[in-house]
Amino acid sequence: MLKGCDGKPSKESFEDEEWIINTYLPLISENYEDEPVTAIKNLVEIASVYGWNKFRELVVMVKTNSQQKLLELVLYIYFLFDVFLLDEFFVESG
Numbered sequence: 001m002l003k004g005c006d007g008k009p010s011k012e013s014f015e016d017e018e019w020i021i022n023t024y025l026p027l028i029s030e031n032y033e034d035e036p037v038t039a040i041k042n043l044v045e046i047a048s049v050y051g052w053n054k055f056r057e058l059v060v061m062v063k064t065n066s067q068q069k070l071l072e073l074v075l076y077i078y079f080l081f082d083v084f085l086l087d088e089f090f091v092e093s094g
Helices: 011-031 036-050 052-060 064-093
Strands: none
Touching: 011 036, 011 052, 011 064, 036 052, 036 064, 052 064
């Protein structure tokens, strides 16, 4: 979260978070099937900038249908990661 000179959250930070909740995360959820790699990068970018706890707070505030699609994306990421690890395991154990 962005902080003002007095150490309190700035108005800009609230506007940024509102934009992420109302626009950016729903757009990611709507377009992830067409561009899953870009969607993954966008989610990781948000989590990197805001931190994991704030990222979770933002996702909780998104409409339920967008939350469902974001969960599908996370499961897709996990599936790809899991398949990659299994492939590596079988290659190494040869």
